[in-house]
Amino acid sequence: MVNIPEIFAENVFNENVMRDKLPKEVFKKLMKTIDLGEPLDVSIANVVANAMKDWAVEKGATHYTHWFQPMTGITAEKHDSFITPTAGGKVIMSFGGKELIQGEPDASSFPSGGLRATFEARGYTAWDPSSYAFVKDGTLYIPTAFCSYTGEALDKKTPLLRSMDAISKQACRVMKLFGKDVKRVTTTVGPEQEYFLVDKKYYDQRKDLIFTGRTLFGAMSPKGQEMEDHYFGTIKPRIAAFMADLDVELWKYGLLAKTKHNEVAPAQHEVAPIFSTTNIATDNNQLLMDIAKKVALKHGMVCLLHEKPFDGVNGSGKHNNWSMSTDMGENLLNPGKDPKDNAQFMLILTAVITAVDKYAKLMRLSVASAGNDHRLGANEAPPAIVSVFLGDELERVVRDIIDGGESAVGGQAKIELGVTTLPVFPKDNTDRNRTSPFAFTGNRFEFRMPGSSQSIGCINMMLNTAVADVFKDFADELEGAEDFQKALNALIKRELTAHQRVIFNGNGYDDSWIEEAEKRGLPNLRSTPEALAAYDEFVDLFEETGVLSEAELKSRQEILLDEYAKTIAIESRTMVDMSKKDILPAVSSYVKELSDIACNKKTLGLNADLEIKQIERLSALASDAYDKTAALEEVIAGAADVEGAQNAANYEHETVIPAMDALRAVADEMEVNTAEKYWPFPAYDKLLFGI
Template identity: 45%
Template sequence: MVQSREKVSFDAPSPKISDYFGSEVFGLSKMKDVLAPTVYKRVSEAIEKGSKIDSSSAEEVATAAKAWALSKGVTHYTHWFQPLTGSTAEKHDTFFDAHAKIERFKGSALVQQEPDASSFPNGGIRTTFEARGYTAWDPSSPMFIFENTLCIPTIFVSYTGEALDYKTPLLKSVEAISNAAAPICQLFDRNVKKVVPSLGVEQEYFVIDKALYAARPDLVMAGRTVFGHNPARGQQLDDHYFGSIPSRVKAFMKHFEIEALKLGIPVSTRHNEVAPGQFEVAPVFEEMNKATDHNQLLMDLMDKVADQHHLKILFHEKPFAGLNGSGKHNNWSLITDTGVNLFQPSNSARENLQFLTFLVATVKAVHDHADILRASIGSAGNDFRLGANEAPPAIISVFLGSTLSGVLDELEKNGNIKIEKGDNMYMKLGISKIPEIILDNTDRNRTSPFAFTGNKFEFRAVGSSSNVAGPMTALNVIAADTLRTMYKEIQAEIDGGAEKKIAIVNVLRKYIKDSKRVRFEGDGYSEEWANEAEKRGLSNLKSTPFALDVLSAKSTAELYERHKVLNVTELHARHEIRLENYIMKVQIESRVMGDLALNHVIPTAIRYQTKLIENANGLKSLGLDAKAAIETISEISKHIESVKANVIGMTDARRRLNKEEDIAKRAKGYSTDVKDAYFDTIRYSVDKLELFVDDEFWPLVKYREMLFLR
């Protein structure tokens, strides 16, 4: 067990969170206080409409932001962006002008900077001699102070305009779904002009002692333990979930929550997760772009605060084999500018028909584009988690719950729809039953990758280390496409003479029937479901390189271009970047495995084996039975030889694949010929050796030492 360390002292600025929430944020509320009313109006209207802020207004905002930052002791500013590395990036510039000997911050510096575009992943879009790229201010996400630097959220594009980040396509997808959803809303309420996707991100993570982390080369290099036998006590007692939070972790949680609240991140929930050493933090819902920025910022903040507490945060999806992995559950809903949650059931028949319309459209979108959703969550780390005993399977399905599923079945089967004029009760459609779902909204089916949970959909298959902008962009685009098609079909029914409500219901019944095979209410972990899914014709893409094939499909490019989110060049670049990332991750892990096995584990096992041989010979010389010792020596030899042979085989496979010029074939080879062929086999023998070798000799910190913080 890890010994307790001295606690780090920290204090909240005030006992009341409302006194300091957002104190490090330069958002609209602060702008209203410091900008001229006419300037504030122009800026707020530009943010609301998504239009460009004029140069004079940008100059006023820059001056006000500089004055506010300087008043808080800030000396530098940075464009804070999200390149395709998966993390955030920043280049700090000082406010101080050495020539003029004053602090300056021009509107042009606020609006745009020029980092090196070829030094970030770009999938061949930018070459070294065409290195220019631009970061451009995203005013819809507020500026903030982090580590004594004014951070300006920005997009990141190449010199020729291609998106080189996660934020640019996310912003475009937010606009796309609004453009597609608003016309359908207007069938029910003409006052709706805009629909905004909202997001709440539940972030799971592990916490271990920093010193023990540093003593595990695999954690440092790969983010996960490539070796390690399960401890006698793991998560089988279910005693960690929602249990008492260890004191060191609770102190860390309180500390990062205070700092998060200062940054305007509305963290609201903390608790132990299922596995020992695993925890979760969750904020309240926000507009999607801001929620995405906040999640990226929160991960960075948690890592830095953990360091002060002599702890290490592990965001890898599966840092410990045999224990639950970590996800990032994305709670997604659509909110109109009139304040209506389109996924909220109601006692109003009109609102419930609207609710059904968007619910069915979402199910249809997932059905039609399941492979795009699967690709959006693919990574080397998440492949270890998907399909394990705690995570959703790689099969994309939708869970609605028994009540709501019954409503859709009733609607699909009812062929004699009769709606009298002025009658708002759809008894024959089963729509009157929908409010009952409110009583059933805790039935979340944790085995489902995409579940309806009362007034939102929870996309549970997203990995804990990922930037949620990728999966959310994909979800927005496929939903927008289905909604746009749905609207055209409803209008065609109306143009053909159908009454509006009848037209909507006719299209819903068709969509329910067409997408029924993607709905599943049972145990997603079961072998039976895998067999059933295959019969239904659903994809089961267990490995990321194979899942990413859909990104090279013509239909996918047409989908993204249709909604002006990604062009074919940007999409293919992302495909290549993600294949490269997969190869590098598996390559690093295989090298770490080889190094630990050959230079640490085997020498230790041989030394211990030599000691056993000496002991066995001593027993024999005394005429005593040495059978047990000899059997142990033989077992150790068997595992040593297995490790050696398989490390050599893995190394040879890696060398062979590195000569493959086709990146997709190389990535798939790393999946099948390196990871699948050798990782588990090598690990099995190493973990067996951990059981045989004396604890005093074993070179790696063990699971039981890392997982139980006090």
């Protein structure tokens, strides 16, 4: 029996460990940096480093690494041992403040989007003391930021930390308007993680899963998710054993794994944590994905984090539950029970609605990826159109403010913010809308568009920045108001009126919403190349908030466009390889068997019409597949002539993907007409139901 309180965070150098291991004054100084965002006092670095090393060595660590999140979307690490040579050929275990605060990995082999030339190799990692260090697999992991020799951010953490500072600064100004002396406002996130599990023996037989993370070929099995019997269904013993081990491993690293269940699609599951500070939640989610893959392997399975591993069933997302809390513990998205809190809540709510509408394209491009394009708007995830769900009661309050009418809730008092009582919103008072990209769920917003494999660092950086910008505008206007209450009421009514188009409580899956959204003027960026082209519109936003320079922003656009083009290129080349080396030879072998049977039947004077019909059908399909494979090869070769990252991404989307789809359609039809023993790799029935 696992003693959860005893093992929880046993591998983490957290506040309790620091309080025990550090001198009292050193601990206080470090906690000011962690809790209030104050600059790190470098004079304490040596003491912290030595205590961290001693604790790690007690845990069996022999090395340390600066653990960072480059623009690849995954994590990176270089391991150095604690050993230092001494006289007489001996060594001691040492670790100093300089080694803790700063590292120097090679920056030339990571994506930089033109910020650094290949020969400009120097880069730095800088300790993020607000995210706890931990011991894993004999190494002390130190969460860090990653920047170039000239100071540009080369990672996902640095801009996230900047955005957290930006939103905190502006939110504190807003809170002062209501007489609250808040020193820091922290964004918090609870990212729900969806994933698939498949048997490793089947995974190992699929080049497409190995190279791309998704099945590029595959006819749907006779049964999918249409019976709706998998969601919240009984968990199979093998999956339950994996989940139990995963929970234990996550708890050891201080991850607040709370919920686990079967998801909608066969072989699909979810793990959800309790919320935590955004940068910690980001680090923890990266750790969760890594641990889930390793634990799955121990159980003879592979954890698939691709957004759409299987065509015909739901893909996987990562629901980003986002809120804001003050250093006094107040959740700014909690409507509260006291009338005096209503105006504050309505101003915060108005700011978020304004930000989501004003920067809808930014919200969309924050989740843009080749994998996520497969699920957005596919009747399984929110559409690519960004909208806000409020629920009936809260929307009614918003409509009353806009219309200047009577409140239909909390009595018939006229809406006068700060006087009229809003309805009490317990956590379950607003309905959940699975089709909404950005849904208010009682005391937070659930951003449902992120893909399952994506880092939430970039997503929350953009959300924080957008809201920070609106907070600044609101604070600028209200700080100088002669009559604060009158100015507040006018601002909220004006902004809600201007941005009400983004509020939508209906079915986002319905085709009528696409037409309605177009009438409202809401952007619908259906593909990643189209979404990433919008980066140019946000240079001023990021420079003015101090989150990204123009060069840093442009580099991210370049990196993501390049990543998209390379992803499709790898997928298309894999399809050609599988078609030529596996599928076409397999069909030929089956046709040969059919031909032999037909010949033998005719020799015996028997009717061979069945075999002949099968031979004719498969031969025609194989010929078509051969032609479509050649056509795909031709467009793949054409990509070499395309110049520029945006043009390359556009080419892959507009030219290569249609050729891939055409080949897959023929190949999948061949699969259902070929004997199972001849088909060269496991079919969907084994992948989805084989555990």
